[in-house]
Amino acid sequence: MIYFDHNASTPVRPEVVEAVRVALADLPANPSSMHREGQRARAAVERARGQVAALVHARADEVVFTSGGTEGDHAGLIGAAWALEPRGRRVAISAIEHHAVHGAAAVLARTGWEVSHLPVGPEGYVDPAAVDALPSDTTLLAVMLANNETGVLQPVAGIAARARARGMRVLCDAVQAAGKVPVDCAALGADYLVISGHKFGGPKGAGALIVRQGAPFEALFRGSAHERGRRGGTENVAGIVGLGVAAAKAGEEQEGEARRLLELRKRLEEGLRGRVPDAVVHGERAPRLPNTVNASFPGARSDHLLMALDARGVEVSAGAACASGAVEPSPVLKAMGVPRDLAVCALRLSMGRTTTGAEVEQVLAALVEGVRLARATSAGSAS
Amino acid sequence: MSGRLKVLVAMSGGVDSGVAAALLAEQGHEVTGVTLKLWCYGHTSDPRVARVPAPRACCTLEAIDQARGVAERMGFPHFVVEAEETFRARVLQPFLDDYATGRTPYPCALCNRHLKFGDLLARMELVGADRLATGHYVRVEPLADGTHALLRAADGAKDQSYALALTPRAALPRLLFPLGRLTKAEVREHGRRLGLPLWDRPESQDLCFAPDGDYAGFITQSLGETRGTAPGPFEDAGGRRLGTHRGVIHYTVGQRRGLGLAAGEPLYVLGIDAARNAVVVGPRAALDSPGLVTEPVEWLTPGPPAAGTRVLAKIRYNHAGAAATLHPREDGACEARFDEPQPAVTPGQLAVFYAGERVLGGAAIACPLAAAPSRSGAASAAPEVSPAR
Numbered sequence: 001m002i003y004f005d006h007n008a009s010t011p012v013r014p015e016v017v018e019a020v021r022v023a024l025a026d027l028p029a030n031p032s033s034m035h036r037e038g039q040r041a042r043a044a045v046e047r048a049r050g051q052v053a054a055l056v057h058a059r060a061d062e063v064v065f066t067s068g069g070t071e072g073d074h075a076g077l078i079g080a081a082w083a084l085e086p087r088g089r090r091v092a093i094s095a096i097e098h099h100a101v102h103g104a105a106a107v108l109a110r111t112g113w114e115v116s117h118l119p120v121g122p123e124g125y126v127d128p129a130a131v132d133a134l135p136s137d138t139t140l141l142a143v144m145l146a147n148n149e150t151g152v153l154q155p156v157a158g159i160a161a162r163a164r165a166r167g168m169r170v171l172c173d174a175v176q177a178a179g180k181v182p183v184d185c186a187a188l189g190a191d192y193l194v195i196s197g198h199k200f201g202g203p204k205g206a207g208a209l210i211v212r213q214g215a216p217f218e219a220l221f222r223g224s225a226h227e228r229g230r231r232g233g234t235e236n237v238a239g240i241v242g243l244g245v246a247a248a249k250a251g252e253e254q255e256g257e258a259r260r261l262l263e264l265r266k267r268l269e270e271g272l273r274g275r276v277p278d279a280v281v282h283g284e285r286a287p288r289l290p291n292t293v294n295a296s297f298p299g300a301r302s303d304h305l306l307m308a309l310d311a312r313g314v315e316v317s318a319g320a321a322c323a324s325g326a327v328e329p330s331p332v333l334k335a336m337g338v339p340r341d342l343a344v345c346a347l348r349l350s351m352g353r354t355t356t357g358a359e360v361e362q363v364l365a366a367l368v369e370g371v372r373l374a375r376a377t378s379a380g381s382a383s
Numbered sequence: 384m385s386g387r388l389k390v391l392v393a394m395s396g397g398v399d400s401g402v403a404a405a406l407l408a409e410q411g412h413e414v415t416g417v418t419l420k421l422w423c424y425g426h427t428s429d430p431r432v433a434r435v436p437a438p439r440a441c442c443t444l445e446a447i448d449q450a451r452g453v454a455e456r457m458g459f460p461h462f463v464v465e466a467e468e469t470f471r472a473r474v475l476q477p478f479l480d481d482y483a484t485g486r487t488p489y490p491c492a493l494c495n496r497h498l499k500f501g502d503l504l505a506r507m508e509l510v511g512a513d514r515l516a517t518g519h520y521v522r523v524e525p526l527a528d529g530t531h532a533l534l535r536a537a538d539g540a541k542d543q544s545y546a547l548a549l550t551p552r553a554a555l556p557r558l559l560f561p562l563g564r565l566t567k568a569e570v571r572e573h574g575r576r577l578g579l580p581l582w583d584r585p586e587s588q589d590l591c592f593a594p595d596g597d598y599a600g601f602i603t604q605s606l607g608e609t610r611g612t613a614p615g616p617f618e619d620a621g622g623r624r625l626g627t628h629r630g631v632i633h634y635t636v637g638q639r640r641g642l643g644l645a646a647g648e649p650l651y652v653l654g655i656d657a658a659r660n661a662v663v664v665g666p667r668a669a670l671d672s673p674g675l676v677t678e679p680v681e682w683l684t685p686g687p688p689a690a691g692t693r694v695l696a697k698i699r700y701n702h703a704g705a706a707a708t709l710h711p712r713e714d715g716a717c718e719a720r721f722d723e724p725q726p727a728v729t730p731g732q733l734a735v736f737y738a739g740e741r742v743l744g745g746a747a748i749a750c751p752l753a754a755a756p757s758r759s760g761a762a763s764a765a766p767e768v769s770p771a772r
Contacts, residue, residue, distance in 0.1 A: 303464050304509055310460060311415070311510035328465075370509075377505045 002359045002366075004316045006199075006352030007148055007176060007292060012242070013201035013353075019245040020203055023238040031235050032226070041237050048244025055247040056174065056193060057184040058210045064230045065240050068207040069175040072194035073100035073142075074107065075220045075231065076171045076209050080140050080192055081108050083216035084169060088137035092116040092168075094126045094144065094154070095335040101142050101173055118143070124152035124283035124336050131162040141168045145177035145188070149332045149348055151292025152283040153181065160189030169215060175199055175207075179250035180289050181258060191215035197239070201353060202246030206239030253353075261351055262290035264360050268349065269293060271364040276371055280342060282333060291352060296338070296345040297367075300374035305347055308370035314363050317348050389413045390559060391512040393499050394453065394461070396446025400518030401453040402574045403561040407516060408457040409577065415510050416454045416461035418447050419498055421470040421592070452580040466502055473497035475592075475606075482602055483610035485655030486731030487635040489546075489700070489747070490592075495519075496549040504554055514559040519543045522563035522740075523555050531555035533683050533742040538566040545700050548735040548745030552683050599633045608632070615660035617644060620653060620669060628662045631655050637670060637727025651727075654751075671724035672751035674707065677734050679715030682744035687711040694736040694743060696721065698728055709736060709743075716749065724754070 003011070012020075023044060029037035031045050046060070053060040066072045081091050093105050095117045105115045116138060118130045126143055134141070141163045146153050160170040172190035174183050179200030185193050192215060196207035211217045211230060221232040272279045272295060282294040297305065302318030309316055329343040338346075349363065392404040394416045408414045447463055454461035474493045481488035499517055507515055520536035521544045533555060536542040550558070562570055592601075602608045611632035617625045626644050628634065633641070638652040642664065650664040675698065682688070688709050695704040696719050705725050710718040719734060728751035735745035 301465075303462070304506065307415075307417075307462055307464070307506065308509040310462075373509050377509055 002314045002362055003354065004314060004349045004351060004359075004363055006355070007151075007348060007350035008317055009198045009204065010201050010352050011354055012198075012203060013246055013249055015249060016202055016242045016245045020238045020242040023241040027237050027241075031237060032224075041235075044241050045235050045237060048240045048247075051244035051248040051251075052195070052208050053210075055178060055183065055251045056195060056210055057186060058193070059213065061228070062185075062210050062212055064209045064211055064227045065235060065243075066194075066207045066209050066231060067205050067236070068198070069098065069173070069194060069196035070100040070103070072175070072196065072207050072209040073098065073171075073173055074104040076192040076194055076211075077101060077104040077140065077142055078107055079211075079218045079220050079230075080169055080171060080216060081113060082218040084139035087167075088139045090114040090116060090135055090137045091140045091142065092118055092131075092134050092138050093142040094118040094120065096120050096124065096126075096147050096149075096332045097142060097144055098148055098173055098175065101144070101171075105142075120335050122337050123286040124150045124332070125154050125286050126159060128155055128158035128162050131159055131166065131168075134166070134168075136166070138166075138168055140171060142171040142173065144173040144175075145183065146174070146181065146289045146292075147283075147332060148176040149330055150283040150286075150294045150336075151176075151289035151350070153177070153287040153289065156188045156190065164189060176289065179247075179254060180261075180291055182254065185210055185212060192217075197243035197246050200246055200250040203239050203242040206236055206243040208243070257353065258290045261355070264351055264355060264357060265290055265293060267357065268351075268360050268364065271360070272367070275364060275368050279371075282336065282338065282346065291350055291355075293349045294333075294346060295349070296333075296342045297347070297371045297374070298342060298345055299378055300345050300371045301378050302344060302346055304374035304377045305345075305367075305370050308373050309347075309366055312366040312370065314366045314370075316363075317350075318346060387411055387413060388513045388559075389511055390415070390514045390516050391503065391507050391510060392416050392516045393503055393518075394418050394450035395518070396449040397518065398574050398579075399520070399562060399570060401450065401579050402570045402577070403516055403518035404459070405453055405457045405577045405579055406561045406573060407559070408459050414457070414459040415512065416450060416459060417503060417506070418450045418461070418463050419466040419470075419503070420447075420463050421466055421494075421498070449580060456579060457577070464502075464506065466498055469498060469502050470494070473501075479602060479606060479608050479610075481731045482598070482632045483608065483657070485611070485631045485657035486747075487729050488731045489733050491546045492549045492733055492745075495547055496551070500547075500550045500554045500558070504557065507557065514557055515554075516559035516561060518562055519547060519560055520562050520565075520567075521547050521560050523558050523560060525556075530685060534563075534740045535737070535742070536562070537564045541567050544737075544742050545697050545733060545735050545745070548683075548733055548742055549681070550683070552681065555683070599630075602632055611657065613660060615662070617642065618661050618663050620663060620665050625650075625664065631657050631660060631662060634662050636729040655730075667726075670726040671754070672721075672726075672728040673724050673754055674718060674720035674752035675728045675734055676712075676749045676752060677717045677719070677746040678749050680711070680717050680744045680746040684743050687717070688736075688738075688743055692738070692743075694719070694738055697733075697735045697737070698725060698748065699732045704737065707736075717744075717746065718752065720752065 027041045029041045031042040049060045049063045052063050093101050109115050116134055118126050120126050143154050143159050145156055156172055163170050169191040171192040173194045175196045178195040191212045193210040198204040219230050224232040226232050278298050280296045306318050333343040390407050390412045394400045404416050451461050474490050478488045478490045520541040522534040523531055525531050535544045612630035614627050617628050634652050636652050644650050648666050651670050653665045654663045690710050692709045694707055696707040697704045706722040707719040730748050732748055733745045734748050736743045
């Protein structure tokens with residue numbers, strides 16, 4: 001199989017597999033325990049904390065380990081909104097945030113918060129000027145660094161500067177960006193930042209929320225003083241160790257990998273232009289992740305394409321899966337103003353560490369064939 | 384079946400299609416499971432969708448999980464494919480239109496024709512499939528002349544050929560029905576033997592989308608249909624007004640209960656004249672018809688049968704069948720004359736014609752044939768039904 005779905009999850013790095021195995025086998029104690037075994041487990045967790053901090057240019061004591069992106073988004077958005085409540089009960093999120101951020105905002109709305117949305121333009125990014133139009137009681141603004149579906153990079157620094165000027169704090173979901181492009185909390189101007197290990201070669205179920213020094217924060221999970229009182233619960237030691245190793249390796253390789261993947265992305269897009277000339281690459285002119293191509297193939301519905309590509313050994317994803325697992329038109333493309341007809345024909349091709357140039361050629365060949373068949377199928381079932 | 388085939392299997396989440404898929408996988412075929420998503424689950428931003436309640440039997444999220452569970456157990460891929468638009472356009476809308484025009488539709492046949500043997504058939508090429516399989520109890524067999532015949536299931540009690548009578552003939556050579564020679568008990572036993580998670584699930588109902596079998600309530604409350612809901616006259620066959628009905632969608636030919644009419648003898652619905660918004664009622668004897676006329680038939684045989692062909696005609700799913708003689712008409716419709724008059728020939732239901740085990744073809748009933756005036760003097764007793772269109 002050719003795996004072009006690295007934005008969904010990535011193959012775990014062999015070094016990570018080994019580190020997790022060792023941690024599971026050799027670190028049986030609770031890191032909160034005072035005895036020697038406990039101290040060994042604690043040391044492993046703290047080593048990982050340093051590795052994670054380095055990846056996002058944060059301080060180690062700003063790192064709060066979580067179970068991943070969804071928890072990070074919830075703990076960050078809700079925890080910050082609670083802490084900022086004396087100043088107002090309104091948060092703002094961009095229209096193209098990950099479901100997890102929309103979900104966390106819904107939790108706040110459930111308890112009386114107002115939620116404003118920042119629109120995106122046709123190229124898939126938020127105009128920083130939109131921040132100026134937000135209601136003055138907005139305390140917190142969430143904007144992602146890289147969109148998971150289109151790969152479009154958001155002008156987070158510009159947005160954060162305007163938000164800060166209006167007294168808002170900023171949460172940046174960097175789940176899809178970390179390991180693919182440089183992530184620097186201070187340069188971004190983010191008070192809170194979220195990453196997830198399995199997006200860069202780490203294990204699933206391990207991630208981190210960065211709470212910058214001085215940023216108001218209340219814990220979502222309480223009852224014990226883990227993570228300096230910012231996240232109760234015994235640490236997922238093996239997962240955290242794996243996350244740390246993955247962060248270290250991803251940080252080392254980031255620059256070279258970004259260069260290599262950008263070449264592959266160009267090849268993929270040039271191939272598409274040549275062989276499926278009416279394909280539309282979403283956010284084509286925007287700065288994007290080097291590994292992601294989101295394209296629509298007019299007349300070829302995504303669910304048809306997915307089946308055709310799967311049968312030809314190519315694994316990609318399409319839009320967002322609804323509760324049933326069927327493909328639905330992506331809310332991100334909708335927010336960008338992509339017409340429904342085109343949005344239901346979108347595929348996300350996301351490459352990664354294991355992707356080769358030969359695979360790009362094979363994917364192109366499968367796509368050409370898949371598009372032809374999917375168009376025939378759509379025409380057939382419409383008649 | 385010979386050699387290894389690539390088979391696309393339609394999986395509803397029920398035991399039958401699950402066992403069908405699992406048996407094919409066990410036999411070494413390369414199976415891809417597909418569940419059609421006919422409804423929107425969870426997302427209710429579309430106001431039309433929000434009104435539609437969750438279906439009760441097949442097509443639920445649980446059913447999708449069941450199908451996925453079989454695929455996981457047997458190690459083949461499974462996809463959920465979007466078919467909501469096709470379902471609305473090809474099944475739900477005709478269902479509503481039929482009720483609104485006084486007919487009693489049989490939506491399962493349309494669902495089989497347009498979704499399973501239409502939409503899914505079109506998807507076969509996507510995955511390079513040689514065959515499309517379902518868990519229906521029916522058989523397809525090649526004939527000596529190279530054409531294929533649709534046949535009743537070996538288990539007569541489970542036979543579903545009536546529901547598949549609208550299958551396009553061109554599809555037959557590409558269809559596979561692994562349960563066609565099995566009994567339900569054998570199917571359950573296979574499910575148990577293969578360790579499928581659903582082998583002991585209760586039987587699913589035939590009409591998956593209407594809760595509680597209350598079609599009129601479903602149509603008006605869930606789908607917001609207003610046609611066919613205006614009160615109008617109950618009339619006898621002579622046009623005398625006997626009372627007021629609640630709207631034609633509440634009635635079907637042959638219905639006795641719930642009419643609310645007091646009369647010396649039990650009264651039955653003989654016909655529904657939607658154009659005049661009248662429901663015609665009469666005694667049991669007046670329900671009998673000597674035959675019927677169908678809508679145009681797409682025959683499952685190379686051409687229409689010769690006039691005078693002797694068949695068994697089934698006029699509803701649970702009908703045992705009546706001996707009849709066919710008279711195909713120029714316009715593609717077909718007249719069937721029963722040897723013995725049959726009660727409650729219902730416009731909208733299918734008439735399916737069998738020669739022995741073989742399904743010759745079927746189509747929706749347009750109207751019953753009027754009783755011959757010479758018989759029993761009850762000339763006016765034949766239901767006056769306005770055929771839809």
